[in-house]
Amino acid sequence: MKNNVAELQVAALQNGTVIDHIPTDKLFTIVNLLGLMNVENNMTIGNNLESKKLGKKGIIKVADRFFTDEEISRLSVVAPNVKLNIIRDYEVVEKKQVIMPDEIRGIVKCNNPKCITNNEPMATIFHVIDKEQGTLKCHYCEKEQNKEAIKLL
Amino acid sequence: MENRSLVSIAGLSKEKILYLLEMAREFEKNPNRKIMDGRVVATLFFEPSTRTRLSFETAANRLGARVIGFTDPKVTSSSKGETLKDTIMMVSNYADIIVMRHYLEGAARYASEVAPVPIVNAGDGANQHPSQTMLDLYSIYKTQGTLENLNIYLVGDLKYGRTVHSLLMAMRHFNPTFHFIAPEELKMPEEYKLYCREHGIKYEEHTEFTEDTIAEADILYMTRVQRERFTDLMEYERVKDVYILHNDMLAKTRDNLRILHPLPRVNEITYDVDDNPKAYYFQQAQNGLYARQAILCDVLGITLEDVIEDGKKC
Numbered sequence: 001m002k003n004n005v006a007e008l009q010v011a012a013l014q015n016g017t018v019i020d021h022i023p024t025d026k027l028f029t030i031v032n033l034l035g036l037m038n039v040e041n042n043m044t045i046g047n048n049l050e051s052k053k054l055g056k057k058g059i060i061k062v063a064d065r066f067f068t069d070e071e072i073s074r075l076s077v078v079a080p081n082v083k084l085n086i087i088r089d090y091e092v093v094e095k096k097q098v099i100m101p102d103e104i105r106g107i108v109k110c111n112n113p114k115c116i117t118n119n120e121p122m123a124t125i126f127h128v129i130d131k132e133q134g135t136l137k138c139h140y141c142e143k144e145q146n147k148e149a150i151k152l153l
Numbered sequence: 154m155e156n157r158s159l160v161s162i163a164g165l166s167k168e169k170i171l172y173l174l175e176m177a178r179e180f181e182k183n184p185n186r187k188i189m190d191g192r193v194v195a196t197l198f199f200e201p202s203t204r205t206r207l208s209f210e211t212a213a214n215r216l217g218a219r220v221i222g223f224t225d226p227k228v229t230s231s232s233k234g235e236t237l238k239d240t241i242m243m244v245s246n247y248a249d250i251i252v253m254r255h256y257l258e259g260a261a262r263y264a265s266e267v268a269p270v271p272i273v274n275a276g277d278g279a280n281q282h283p284s285q286t287m288l289d290l291y292s293i294y295k296t297q298g299t300l301e302n303l304n305i306y307l308v309g310d311l312k313y314g315r316t317v318h319s320l321l322m323a324m325r326h327f328n329p330t331f332h333f334i335a336p337e338e339l340k341m342p343e344e345y346k347l348y349c350r351e352h353g354i355k356y357e358e359h360t361e362f363t364e365d366t367i368a369e370a371d372i373l374y375m376t377r378v379q380r381e382r383f384t385d386l387m388e389y390e391r392v393k394d395v396y397i398l399h400n401d402m403l404a405k406t407r408d409n410l411r412i413l414h415p416l417p418r419v420n421e422i423t424y425d426v427d428d429n430p431k432a433y434y435f436q437q438a439q440n441g442l443y444a445r446q447a448i449l450c451d452v453l454g455i456t457l458e459d460v461i462e463d464g465k466k467c
Contacts, residue, residue, distance in 0.1 A: 114278050116259040120237050140259025141280055142161075144344070 027058035115141035158265035167326035176447035189218035195248035196222035212445035271452035309376035336392040
């Protein structure tokens with residue numbers, strides 16, 4: 001019941017995407033990663049809503065916006081467990097999960113200060129060497145870093 | 154054009170390593186040729202390294218190439234704030250190969266991605282130094298007649314020693330048994346031990362360095378234990394004299410043992426070892442010339458066949 005009440009707190013979508021089960025401290029990071037602060041679409045952002053799984057959660061509903069797999073994979077480093085519901089004509093027609101890609105480009109900052117990527121205007125590239133642990137290896141300096149230590153650019 | 158750059162030893166297959174060693178052997182037979190006649194090699198040393206630079210420049214000169222470059226980044230535009238990419242793009246207009254040493258890690262990989270000419274990594278920070286590894290491999294190959302099934306003892310600073318890490322990774326193809334001899338603070342990092350386990354490389358760890366521990370060695374690879382690496386200077390004082398090789402420690406060792414050191418040496422091999430026929434570090438440095446001649450030719454697309462054919466003219 002409580003879930004229903006929470007859902008009712010935000011407008012129902014005719015067409016668009018619901019991003020659910022967002023850890024509350026990651027909500028605005030996700031808004032940024034998906035570039036949602038600059039779009040004109042009708043959008044509802046909720047935070048600290050009650051959640052059975054997380055205790056509290058954030059949720060984003062964007063009308064008339066459907067994310068590509070590449071866009072979704074960007075979320076893998078900050079919130080691998082969010083769920084996306086694709087809505088068409090008020091119905092959930094598809095559910096998507098975040099899939100950790102093999103390679104992450106231009107999102108994560110290398111935490112090695114002596115890495116070329118921190119000293120040159122260039123994009124970072126990381127190879128995901130352990131998807132479960134979330135271990136990344138810098139394509140340039142070859143240093144490994146864990147999910148916990150990740151900083152975004 | 155296919156990028157033929159040499160950035161890291163880890164990317165080389167067993168066949169490729171053996172191929173480059175074979176080419177180095179051809180150059181050792183006759184290091185003075187004209188096979189790179191008309192080519193220009195740029196040596197860009199964003200961080201000084203006299204030894205490596207002289208070796209590369211000698212390799213190029215003895216093959217008939219001309220050399221341009223700088224040895225001190227203070228005189229270049231990078232000190233004015235020019236990006237690495239801009240420097241590399243500019244020099245690519247002049248040279249057929251860029252040999253570069255940089256203080257930043259990953260610099261050579263990045264350069265190889267933006268440059269239209271091949272890049273040879275002559276060291277990028279603490280990351281990779283593949284030509285050093287090639288000359289180490291060539292020295293082992295030459296003195297032992299094979300790279301297979303050898304007992305290799307790495308001694309000293311195994312934590313920060315870039316050369317020992319690269320050597321370890323390159324040897325994965327050849328079923329070695331490694332012995333890591335280091336003080337507690339400078340022991341082989343977990344990630345490299347994990348690498349060994351993943352690749353089925355046998356290893357043992359020791360903190361003692363005595364004539365008994367090294368009796369079974371085929372290769373003794375010494376490195377420098379540097380004071381600045383220690384957080385605890387008491388610990389440094391305690392171990393600094395432990396990892397020094399004296400001639401009398403070699404009495405029980407195998408006849409085929411050879412002692413390697415990437416140089417410069419300070420005090421970790423006493424001078425009385427120099428006259429022992431098992432000391433090999435000066436020849437090792439000379440092998441760098443042949444290894445680097447092979448690397449320069451390979452990145453230019455000059456094949457082993459070309460080198461052998463050219464050798465007949467000498």
